[in-house]
Amino acid sequence: MARRVLGLVAVLLASAVPGLPVQAAPMAATAMPANYPVLVKLFADWRRTVLPPVADGKPDYSPAAMAKLGSDLKAFRARLAAIDRTGWAVTANNDYRLVEAELNGLDFDLRVLTPWARDPTFYANVFADWSDVPAHEGPYAHPNIDLYAFKYPLNAADEARLTTLIAAIPANLAAAKVNLAGSNARDLWTYGGRAFAEQSDTLEKLGAGTLVMRTLDGARPAPITGAGPKLVKAIADARAATDDFAAWVAAEAPKKTGAVGLGKEHYNWYVKNVELLPYDWDAQVALLRRELDRSIAALRLEEVRNRDLPPIVPLTDPAAYARLVKAKQARFSQFLADTGLIPDAPWSRKAIADQAIEYEAPEKRNFFTHVNAYDPLPLLSHFTHWIDLARMRAEPHASPIRRVSPLFTIYSNRSEGFATAFEExxxxxxxxxxxxxxxxxxxxMLANRAARGLASLYVQSNEMDLAQAGKFHAEWTPRGWSDAASPLVGFEQLLYARQPGYGPSYVTGKLELDRLLADVSHADEVAGRPFVMRDVMKRVMDAGIIPVALIGEEIIPAGK
Structure with missing residues (x-):
């Protein structure tokens, strides 16, 4: 992360990809405007201010604190508007627009989403696993307790810090009960206990020394052998408070009567002003329905094509399956290098090799493990997510604004959409x-993404509740591989209800990449240049984790 134009890095790092170390990087060779440091300074101040005040691990999400945040937002808008962008190049302008999108994200949260006052799951903030996207999927209370960000066994400083964070959980959940007093979104409560059951399980395993975390560098344990009595007590108290909160949510759920969706008008404002996506609710419904139809029709044609081939017989030996995964990982990384779809680098290959795909017994399979049982290659293709994260660590972006994780899931269409796109x-x-x-x-895989995203759109427009969305999601997934009653479907539809735009982003982001490649191809044809996929994909990836529309502005000559 960077401070000054080149030195403001320390503060921004608090909002970077969790677990990534501080690394400075030179600015790009392209000269930035003389007053660009004003934008970088504003961004550093913003990232300090956007988080609620915290004392001893206890954030303040009270109405008064949120009102103060709204007042601060007005001041940041004024500062941003005062920056003279005369003569700014597109890259600098796009950094400006990224900052503006984050301000819009807070505006939306304060006016509409209000997760701290509406969404019980917001307060489940203990995470064992490193997310495969630049930030956690959906809104969660600060400070996130990212267990994977600590080095184990804990040194004295880290043990003290972790103790403070975990010891604050009972007080934070007590405050949450007050903050949520006016919430009436029924499905957020009906499904709201699930995250706390998972948090309780994580804390139990942490205390027992049996927790295994998923990280960018693969699975690793979190032993707290030799931990002091304060940490041991904090973990036990936090687990008890988590269980109590889950019980409270379950008791309150039957009293709730409100809809969970935000409505088309609010949804459209979010996707336009925060995600910077050109497709409103109606367009997204049409696009996802088209992709659902196309994927199912293509599947049936593939079955005709393969009618005389023997069926795939899934392996039943976990050891043999592990060997298969290793071979497929190597094959996929070599394929990316040979085709130039992603620039080859040791960290790129390692990112794929470190993400194990475990064997799952037939009776325990969910949608993704059904697919994996036949072949892990489709999910490995989606693991380009991890290549993105590895690149952020190994080759931090020159821009201090792009070097950190975008807030308010601004990353979703680029991250989730490109990972889905790489499957096809x-x-x-x-x-x-x-x-x-x-x-x-x-x-x-594509049919499943289109079905669940389409269902999530109907949830946002309040034409479906989460149970109906889960049923649609499962019914339109081929071969019966998705179960509406499964924890996976429940988790996905709850996430997409909690965070508008996230469910469709797997498909809308994929379509944005299609459009980007078409636009670059057209510009090259008009200019008489050859279209070289390797070069195009390098330019796309070099732009960073930013909205796809901004990438297009940077890699396609103006007016082409």
């Missing part, structure tokens, strides 16, 4: 040419 991109580029039935799995 790799397929169309030949990954499955010698894999019988492999293409069928890719179409099934």
């Amino acid at each position: 991109v790799a397929m169309q580029a030949g990954l499955y040419d010698d894999v019988p039935h492999g293409r069928e799995l890719v179409w099934i």
Whole structure:
């Protein structure tokens, strides 16, 4: 992260990808405007201010504190508007627009989403696993307690810090009961205990020394052997408070009668002003319905194509499956290098190799493990997520504004959309040419993403509740591989209700990449230049984790 134009890094790092170390990087060779440091300073001040005040691990989400945050937002808007951008190049202007989008995100949270006053899951803030996107999926209370960000066994300083954070959980959950007093969104309560059951399980395993965390560098344990009595007590008290809060949410849920969706008008404002996405609710419904139709029709045609091939027989031996995954990981990384779809680098290959796909017994499978049982390649293609994160650590972006994780899930269409796109991109580029039935799995994956995203749109417009959305989501996933009653479907639909735009982003972001490649191709054709996929993808990735529309502005010559 960076401070000054080149030195404001320390503060921004608090909002960077959790677990990534501080690394300075030189600014890009392209000269930035003389007053660009004003924007960087504003951004550093903003990232300090946007988080609620915290004392001893206890944040203040009271109405008074949120009103103060709203007043601060007005001052930041005035500062941003006062920056003279005369003559600014597109890259600098896009950094400005990223800052503006974050301000819009807080505006939306304060006016509409209000997760601290509406959403019980907001207060489940203990995380064992490193998310595969730049930040946690959805809104959660600050400070996030990212267990994977600590080095184990804990040194004295880290043990003291972790003790403070975990010891604050009982007080934070007590405050949450007050903050949520006016919440009436029924499904947020009906489904709201799930995250706390998971948090309780995480705390139990942490205290027992059996917790295994998923990180960018693979799975690793979190032993607290030798921890002092303060940490041991804090963990036990936090777990008891978590269980008590889950019981309170369950008791309150039957009293709630309100809808969970935010309505089309609010949804459209969010996707336009925060996600910087050109598709409103109606357009997204049409696009996701089209992708659902296309994926299912393509699946049935693949089945005709493969009618004479023997079926895939899933492995039943965990050891043999682990060997298969390792071979597929190596194959996929080599494929990316050979095609140039992602620039080859040791950290890129390591990012894929470190993310294990575990064998799952048939009776325990959810949608993704059904797919994995037949072939892990489709999900490995989605693991380009982890390559993005590895790049942020190994080659931090020159811009101090792009070097940190975007707030308010501004990253979703770029991160989730590109990861989904790479499933089909790799397929169309030949990954499955010698894999019988492999293409069928890719179409099934896309159908699932389109079905669940379409359902989430109907939740936002209050045409479905979460139970109906889960049923639609499962019914339109081919081969019966999705179960509406499964924890996975419940988690996904709750997340998409909590965070508007996230459910569709897997498909809308994929379509944004399609459009970007088409626009670059057209500009090259008009200019008489060759279209070189390797070069185009390098420029796309070099732009950073930013909205796709901004990437297009940077890599396509103006007026083309």
